[in-house]
Amino acid sequence: MKVQVKVFRGRDFNERRPEDYQIFEYTGDEKASVAQLLYELNSKERLVDIHGQTCEKITWECSCFVKKCGACAMRINGIPRLACSFFLYELKSPEITLEPLSKFPIVKDLTVDRSFIFESLKEISLWLEGNARMKPETHEYRYGSAKCLMCGCCLEVCPNFRVGGRFTGAVTPVNMYRILDEQEKNGHRKDMKRSYSKSYYEGCGKSLSCRDICPAGIPVDDLIARSNAAAVWGRG
Numbered sequence: 001m002k003v004q005v006k007v008f009r010g011r012d013f014n015e016r017r018p019e020d021y022q023i024f025e026y027t028g029d030e031k032a033s034v035a036q037l038l039y040e041l042n043s044k045e046r047l048v049d050i051h052g053q054t055c056e057k058i059t060w061e062c063s064c065f066v067k068k069c070g071a072c073a074m075r076i077n078g079i080p081r082l083a084c085s086f087f088l089y090e091l092k093s094p095e096i097t098l099e100p101l102s103k104f105p106i107v108k109d110l111t112v113d114r115s116f117i118f119e120s121l122k123e124i125s126l127w128l129e130g131n132a133r134m135k136p137e138t139h140e141y142r143y144g145s146a147k148c149l150m151c152g153c154c155l156e157v158c159p160n161f162r163v164g165g166r167f168t169g170a171v172t173p174v175n176m177y178r179i180l181d182e183q184e185k186n187g188h189r190k191d192m193k194r195s196y197s198k199s200y201y202e203g204c205g206k207s208l209s210c211r212d213i214c215p216a217g218i219p220v221d222d223l224i225a226r227s228n229a230a231a232v233w234g235r236g
């Protein structure tokens, strides 16, 4: 299968210009993932674009190649996805555009700085203190919550999220559910609930754009409702 691969190589995605893109040709198996495609392009001794010009290797991140680390999240034909779990046979035409997630600062090419996610979870004290309680009846949802890859895809589609703002996006309720449910110590539960309201509940517009985007298959809307119930409505 032959595919034209258009890659963003600029510095400011939100002010992007046509000259910020380079186009490459890739020939490979239709079962290849975008991660494999990028790996193979970068493995060439000389990476040339469709005009025969030698180009710098493409900067992108990937650790596991099997949907476990979230590092390869990027916009694939405009939709946030993991490069390791989008395959060439899913393309509607033999063209693919690869761009960085637009909500995060660009490090280079397709690599972005997602440290805001981790900093915002630290900010709301999202950790366990003392003993954890494990309720069998909530196991399924706690397990779902623990599958979060921190990839940022749900933040990319959220109209209310921006790096540096107070609103921390769906990553917060997805992870808050598990921690609140397991946290035994009352004082720490109260602190987490208070910061949850400020950093998430008060800023969420309930548009649910984040509902179907999660590459890990997490029921994001369900966990939002459960975290809201536990942290704000006093039902958990």
Ligand code: SF4
Pocket: 157, 158, 159, 160, 161, 169, 170, 203, 204, 205, 206, 207, 208, 209, 210, 211
């Ligand atoms: S419901 Fe809307 S505002 Fe709330 S986290 Fe999801 S996308 Fe963002």
Ligand code: SF4
Pocket: 070, 147, 148, 149, 150, 151, 152, 153, 154, 155, 170, 171, 174, 213, 214, 215, 216, 217, 218, 220
């Ligand atoms: S909830 Fe899903 S989309 Fe959002 S950061 Fe976690 S794994 Fe990514």
